[in-house]
Amino acid sequence: MNTWGIIKNVIIGGSVLVFFFILWFYNPFKHVEHYEVDKEVQKIVDNPWKKTIHGKTIAEEGRELFVTNCSSCHSLRYDGIYLMSVQMNPKWKNVEKSAGRPIYRHGKLYKDRFFVPKDVYESFAYDDLQNLKASLGQIPPDLSTIYLARGEGYLYQFILNPQKVLPGTTMPQLFNPQYDKQAKEKVAKIVAYLKSVNTPPPKEQAKRTIMGILVIAYFIVMGALLWKYRENLLKRLGYH
Ligand code: HEC
Structure with a gap:
């Protein structure tokens, strides 16, 4: 990639980051009133x-x-x-x-x-x-x-x-x-x-947190196993 390409990527990537940062952290649409419990x-x-x-x-x-x-x-x-x-x-x-x-x-x-x-x-x-x-x-x-x-x-x-x-x-x-x-x-x-x-x-909240972690862990482990299986398959078919 030439210099111009790098600059373009940095500018585009940077403005996307800034956009979402503003939207999520300094949300201009959120309510301004602040109410607190004593x-x-x-x-x-x-x-x-x-x-x-x-x-x-x-x-x-x-x-x-x-x-x-x-x-x-x-x-x-x-x-x-x-x-x-x-x-x-x-x-x-x-x-x-x-x-x-x-x-x-x-x-x-x-x-x-x-x-x-x-x-x-x-x-x-x-x-x-x-x-x-x-x-x-x-x-x-x-x-x-x-x-x-x-x-x-x-x-x-x-x-x-x-x-x-x-x-x-x-x-x-x-x-x-x-x-x-x-x-x-x-x-x-x-x-x-x-x-x-x-x-x-x-x-109950703790139970739900554990369930959440287990579900995500399941997807990660299954994903890794599938990836491995795919590698083996490709090797057997002669792509490696
Ligand atoms: C005499 C009737 C009456 C009583 C008793 C009453 N309310 Fe209300 N409440 C209202 C009315 C009418 C509204 C709608 C207010 C409005 O939108 O102007 C309301 C609205 C609310 C709202 C919604 C406010 C919002 O921003 O949408 C909450 C929360 C609430 N009341 C809580 C309570 C609680 C808790 C109690 C008991 C401690 C209580 N109210 C007793 C009449 C009553």
Whole structure:
């Protein structure tokens, strides 16, 4: 290759590298807002599966807080939480039993929680949802996958002070640090709960990492063996 060719390659290769570097590391399209969990409660969000002094996990406590404080407006279908007004309807139990299936997550079967298909739930809860829409301007979203969509920092700041993050929203502030000393802790527990619905516990995570490594190792070993086989084959056919 002559000098000009080398220069051309370097320029083309370099600009491709710079292009992808900019796109991936200094992504100009990513959100500029930055939300963080307060340092004093970060530990709570970090490990939802840790046992508390009450013998429950942080996620379980967060779930209880969610049911009492949030389920008047929000459902969380992936974990069998439906609007309070729906759960109090005596007919709902039958719908859960006939149209739903018990929640099975991370090796545990919850016989008292049911996953009911979205269309069945939404037609059963039609009036309840429309009432919420009439008073709040919109139907509060189901929060089954909100952790994946928004991340922990956003959720923490939003639940702690909805007006600050989404000015004009009709979602009320349920935990005010001015009046409730444990407000931040409670919000952190709820975020930990939302996280636990969308992410596997550490043991499961480790299992998946090992599976990933094994699968890649399998491909590498098989690839090497095939390569060797090909060499032998070519030799036998007289190409070497
Ligand atoms: C009085 C009804 C009401 C209650 C109670 C309520 N919310 Fe909301 N929530 C809303 C409404 C309405 C929205 C839609 C907000 C918007 O887009 O303006 C919302 C939106 C949200 C969102 C989505 C925000 C986004 O950016 O998409 C999250 C997360 C959330 N609520 C969490 C909670 C949690 C956790 C609780 C309990 C601590 C709770 N909410 C209690 C009405 C409520």
